[in-house]
Amino acid sequence: MSLSRRQRLRLVRGGVYSATVAALVLILLAVDWGALGGALFKWNIVRDQFPDILTTALRNTVIFTIFGFIGGLSFGLLLAIMRLSSVKPYRWFAATYIEVLRGIPLLVTLLILGFGIPIATGWQWPNPYIQGSVPLALVAAAYIAETVRAGIEAVPRGQMEAARSLGMSYTRAMVTIIIPQAFRIIVPPLTNEFVLLIKDTSLISVLGVTASTLDLARFGRNGVNDTANATPLVVAGLVYLALTIPLTQLAAWMERRSKAGRR
Amino acid sequence: MSDTLVRIEALHKRFGTNHVLRGIDLAVTRGEVVCIIGPSGSGKSTLLRCVNMLETPSEGKVVVDGVELTDPECDIDRARTSTGMVFQSFNLFAHMSVIDNVTIALRKVLKQDRTTAEAKAMQLLTRVGLAEKATAYPAQLSGGQQQRVAIARALAMEPKVMLFDEATSALDPELVGDVLRVMRELAEEGMTMLVVTHEMDFARGVADRVVFMDGGVVVEDGHPDQVIGNPREERTRRFLANVRERD
Numbered sequence: 001m002s003l004s005r006r007q008r009l010r011l012v013r014g015g016v017y018s019a020t021v022a023a024l025v026l027i028l029l030a031v032d033w034g035a036l037g038g039a040l041f042k043w044n045i046v047r048d049q050f051p052d053i054l055t056t057a058l059r060n061t062v063i064f065t066i067f068g069f070i071g072g073l074s075f076g077l078l079l080a081i082m083r084l085s086s087v088k089p090y091r092w093f094a095a096t097y098i099e100v101l102r103g104i105p106l107l108v109t110l111l112i113l114g115f116g117i118p119i120a121t122g123w124q125w126p127n128p129y130i131q132g133s134v135p136l137a138l139v140a141a142a143y144i145a146e147t148v149r150a151g152i153e154a155v156p157r158g159q160m161e162a163a164r165s166l167g168m169s170y171t172r173a174m175v176t177i178i179i180p181q182a183f184r185i186i187v188p189p190l191t192n193e194f195v196l197l198i199k200d201t202s203l204i205s206v207l208g209v210t211a212s213t214l215d216l217a218r219f220g221r222n223g224v225n226d227t228a229n230a231t232p233l234v235v236a237g238l239v240y241l242a243l244t245i246p247l248t249q250l251a252a253w254m255e256r257r258s259k260a261g262r263r
Numbered sequence: 264m265s266d267t268l269v270r271i272e273a274l275h276k277r278f279g280t281n282h283v284l285r286g287i288d289l290a291v292t293r294g295e296v297v298c299i300i301g302p303s304g305s306g307k308s309t310l311l312r313c314v315n316m317l318e319t320p321s322e323g324k325v326v327v328d329g330v331e332l333t334d335p336e337c338d339i340d341r342a343r344t345s346t347g348m349v350f351q352s353f354n355l356f357a358h359m360s361v362i363d364n365v366t367i368a369l370r371k372v373l374k375q376d377r378t379t380a381e382a383k384a385m386q387l388l389t390r391v392g393l394a395e396k397a398t399a400y401p402a403q404l405s406g407g408q409q410q411r412v413a414i415a416r417a418l419a420m421e422p423k424v425m426l427f428d429e430a431t432s433a434l435d436p437e438l439v440g441d442v443l444r445v446m447r448e449l450a451e452e453g454m455t456m457l458v459v460t461h462e463m464d465f466a467r468g469v470a471d472r473v474v475f476m477d478g479g480v481v482v483e484d485g486h487p488d489q490v491i492g493n494p495r496e497e498r499t500r501r502f503l504a505n506v507r508e509r510d
Contacts, residue, residue: 158354161317162413166368166420167344176371181358 072140407438
C-alpha cells in the first residue's frame with residue numbers, strides 16, 4: 001500500500017494529536033486535584049498573605065528593583081560611553097568590567113560584595129537596602145551598558161558629524177543629540193532589563209533579612225515554613241507576574257510601534 | 264592674499280594604507296564660490312571634510328579665516344562655528360522639530376535664549392521657503408525640504424564659509440531644483456562656498472571657479488567655462504564625457 005506525501009503527513013499529525021490528548025486525559029485522571037489544590041492554593045492561606053505581601057514584600061521588591069535600576073542605568077550609561085571612548089584604558093576597563101560581571105552568577109557577586117567585602121575589610125554596609133541594591137546595580141550596569149552601547153551605535157554616524165560641524169563638543173553632541181536618540185531605540189530592551197531585575201531581587205535575601213526587609217520571594221518561602229503549605233510561594237509568584245506581565249507587554253507594544261514608525 | 268578665507272596647503276590624508284589626498288593646495292577668496300568636481304573616490308568629499316576637520320589631515324595645513332585648524336592647540340569646536348556644512352544625507356536631528364534643529368546650536372553653543380534663537384530661525388526658514396514647516400519633524404518632510412532645513416541650520420551659526428558635500432546627490436530629480444535655487448541665492452548674496460557636486464550646470468552657472476580632482480590631486484583649476492567648457496587635461500575631458508553620457 002503506498003500513501004501520497006499528504007496522506008502520510010495527515011496520518012502522522014493525527015497520531016501526534018491523539019497521543020497528546022491521551023496523555024492529558026491520563027494526567028487529569030491520575031492527579032488528585034483536591035490534594036494539589038489544597039497544597040498549592042488554599043484560600044484561607046491566600047487570604048493570610050494579605051496585606052503584608054503587598055505592604056512589606058512587594059514594597060521591598062520594588063525598592064530593590066528601583067535602586068538597582070537607577071544605579072545600573074547611571075553606571076551602565078557611563079560604562080557604555082567608556083566602552084566607545086577613543087581613550088584605550090577607558091575602553092579596556094569598561095570591556096573587562098562588563099565581561100567579568102556578566103560572567104559571574106549574580107548570586108556569587110551578591111555574596112562576595114555583601115559578605116566578602118565586610119569580612120575582608122571590616123567595613124559594614126550601612127543598611128540592608130544598600131547592601132542588596134548596590135551589588136544588584138553593579139551587575140545590572142554591565143548588562144545595561146551593552147544595551148546602551150548598541151543603542152548609541154544604532155544612531156547614524158551623520159548625527160554626530162552634523163552636531164560637531166555646528167560647533168558642539170563631543171560631550172555636548174552626545175548629551176543633546178546622540179543619547180536622546182539612543183534611548184528611543186533602547187526603551188524596549190531596557191524595559192526587559194527592568195523585568196529581569198525585578199526577578200533578580202529574589203536573590204538578595206541570601207544576605208540575610210529582617211522582618212521589615214523581606215522581599216516577595218523570601219516572604220513566600222517564610223510563608224511555606226510557617227504553614228507547611230506551598231500556597232504562599234504561589235501567591236508570591238502571582239504578585240511577580242502582576243508586575244512583570246504588564247511590563248513585558250508594554251515593551252512588546254513599544255517595539256511594534258517603533259518598527260511601524262520606522263517604515 | 265589678505266582676502267583669502269580658506270587656505271589649504273600641502274594637504275595629505277591617509278586612511279591606513281589608502282592615500283586619499285596626495286598634496287592639495289587650494290585657496291578660496293572671501294565671497295568666492297568654488298565647485299569641486301571629479302569621479303567618485305577622487306578625494307573631493309574627504310578634502311571638504313578636512314576643511315572643518317571632520318577628517319583629521321595626515322599632513323599639511325588648513326587655515327580658515329586666519330585660524331589654523333590643523334594647529335594642535337586650536338580650539339576646534341570654536342573654529343568650526345566659522346564653517347557651515349551641508350551633507351549628502353541631510354543629517355537633520357531626527358528627534359527634534361525643524362525649528363529645534365535650526366536653533367539647537369544657537370542655544371547650546373552660542374548660549375542664545377530661545378526667543379532670540381527662534382526669531383532668527385524663523386527668518387532663515389522663511390528664506391528657504393519652509394516657515395510653515397517649523398513644527399514638523401524631519402521624517403515628515405521630503406528630502407528636498409530636509410536639505411533646505413539643513414542649509415538653514417548651518418546658516419544659523421553665521422558661518423564665514425559654507426561647505427556643501429554632494430548636497431543634491433541623495434535627492435529625487437524633481438526635488439533637486441529647490442535646493443539648487445537656495446544655493447544659487449546664497450552665492451548671489453556673496454556667501455563663500457565650497458561645493459562638491461555632480462551638477463555640471465550648477466557649477467557652470469554659479470561657480471567662480473571649478474576644481475577638477477582625480478586620484479587625490481587637483482588636476483585642473485580655473486574658470487568654469489575653461490574647466491568644464493574647454494578642459495586642458497585629458498583626464499578632465501574623459502570625466503566630463505562620462506558625465507554627459509550619463510545625463
